[in-house]
Amino acid sequence: MQGNAIAQFLPLVLIFAIMYFLLIRPQQKKLKDHKKMVEGVRRGDQVITQGGIIGKVSKVREDGEIEVEIAENVKVRVLKSTLANVISKTEPAAAESK
Template sequence: MFVTPAYAQAAGSGGTAAFAQFIPLILIFAIMYFLMIRPQQKRVKQHRAMVEALKKGDQIVTQGGILGKVTSVRDDEVEVEIATGVKVRVVRATISQVLSRTEPVAANN
């Protein structure tokens, strides 16, 4: 008598209503993953592969905008010649781009 039919119907569908409230949050997370997180992970993976493939003679650009030629490669740093006789050491992670790669000499058969 004191419970109206509308309250009685709402009490029975509580489980599906709670799940329906989480659907927009799940969709937002999925959209954020495919538009932001996944491309960033791909870019980091490409940068890591580029930095690991550095070798002597490569022309590079650092994040600070310095252009130079790699003269030696060590574990975590690279020595770069930015002018004739001027060499600087830079951390590998600060290299933003490889302009030209040196090709290995092919063995003559």
């Protein structure tokens, strides 16, 4: 009787394990990488927003926003969380002074 109950729940446990390793874990890694990318954005980086706008970061604000220059003298405020990718990173200020 006990062996029968374990045999019934084994497929459910296996399905959950497969779902965890194929769906949940990669999604958590992707979110962690995105958060790290967003926190590392600084002035001079070239970025792509989720809306497809490509521009250069002109100012990083403390309230979760950045100012992106999309054309000469055209700046927009964008939430950091809506960044899709950082195309090119600038060198840290400490590296420039060496």
